[in-house]
Amino acid sequence: MKQPTLFLPHGGGPCFFLDEDGPVPPEWRPMGDFLARVIADLPERPKAILIVSGHWEEPHFTVHNGERPELLYDYGGFPDHTYALRWDAPGAPALAHRAAALLEAAGFPTATEGDRGWDHGVFIPMKVAVPEADIPTVQLSLRRDLDPAAHIAAGRALAPLRDEGVLIVGSGMSFHNMRLRDGSVQEAADAFDAALTAAVTDPDPAARDASLAAWEKLPHARLAHPREEHLLPLMVAAGAASDDPGAHIFRDRVIGWTVSGYRFG
Template sequence: MTLPTLFIPHGGGPCFFMDPNGGPPDPMWRPMQAYLAGLIDSLPERPKAILLVSGHWEEDHVTVHTGNGQLLLFDYHGFPEHTYRLRWDAPGSPEVAARAKTLLEGVGFPVGEEHARGWDHGVFIPMMVAVPGADIPLVQLSLRKDLDPAAHIAIGKALAPLRDEGVLIVGSGMSFHNLRARGPQVTPVADEWDAVLVDAVTDPDPARRAERVAAWDKLPHAHFAHPREEHLLPLMVALGAGGEGPAVAEYRDHVMGWAVSGFRFG
């Protein structure tokens, strides 16, 4: 069974867990929470492991996390004290990490290894919703600091064999990420950006799709939507790993005045 690949929104900080008594999040975040909560059941089979690329980890070379049983890296600021005591105790998978490293090196990418860094909130916040039992091993993969879109699509292509090995490849970011632009006045431009992004990402021709998404910064409103593109680059990895299969925009909603989309490939 070949698993699809996903690009998911990870929300804002600990947005799904702001109630210390475990109540539901702000209504604005509930559709996104519901989408994330249904991800695993939507797959053709339960993955044996997850390989996740977060918009919150960059290294000079693409780097695999080889640790097992990571602490969490609370890389958000200004939230209630209890949100710095969240737990998500899934195991790592050094075996999947080694396999990813081999695949990437096989096509010429230098690959670093890391074993001590905690999982950042681009990992544990969406995964606490998607895998609340913390019972699927997870390996985190970094972005490259150069944020080269074509290179990240190629990284995804190199990792595609993992899909036939029971590994779910996930890009975790946000399709719109401009923290200085929030509120209803942003929505018309955010909607226009989302429409052109979705059109490029879901192009039925896989080669043309990759070309259009690699040239994301030529799309209307690109640099307004992403003053810096680290939250968009996980999409490139998911798209590259998705191969020749279809691309579908399977989630869309508005948060903070932003139009936010999620995608499935393959």
């Protein structure tokens, strides 16, 4: 069955696991509850996941093709136990090869590698969404030039994977300005979120993609994203949606920001 595509907020560092033996901290609980429902809300359990995180950039789109990726604890200042978290899902080398071939066929110079661990933009949300770690997973990098149109086009190239039972996930944050976490930008964050959501849910896919490619024109865009690496996974998810509509499926306020999640198809 054809899978949708998703853009998921992945929180801040290991935010869902700050208490070694306790529940998700209250501020992060709505997001954690949302992520925990993501797989159950799909038309069927995916055969594999291809995930793009805001924490991996390469000169060219690069696909991780390892069989048993390690974890990259690319956060700092958190409790010791968060550097021993595990999410041991298998890699999917055949899917990695297929994804790279689709990108190359679309004209993108593409690389593969098998040594880099999954960063926290992968294993933290996936540990909540797929706690059994039983769905083979492949990570795709961002392209370092952060060109939104190129990331939409890359997603479009990967769209055939959806018909093969692969769930394409963009993992980032719809608002991401680490200097502003005191609630002082709430009004601006609301305005950016409303404009971004209007772009994502535009019923005309061509207009949607054009608006996302021109995201810097949205109100308070550079306040929301001084650097857009956490927004570009959305572009890949939107591109992979092809003509399927976008829907707003999550909104919450965390650390002074309004944060949303989206589904296409």
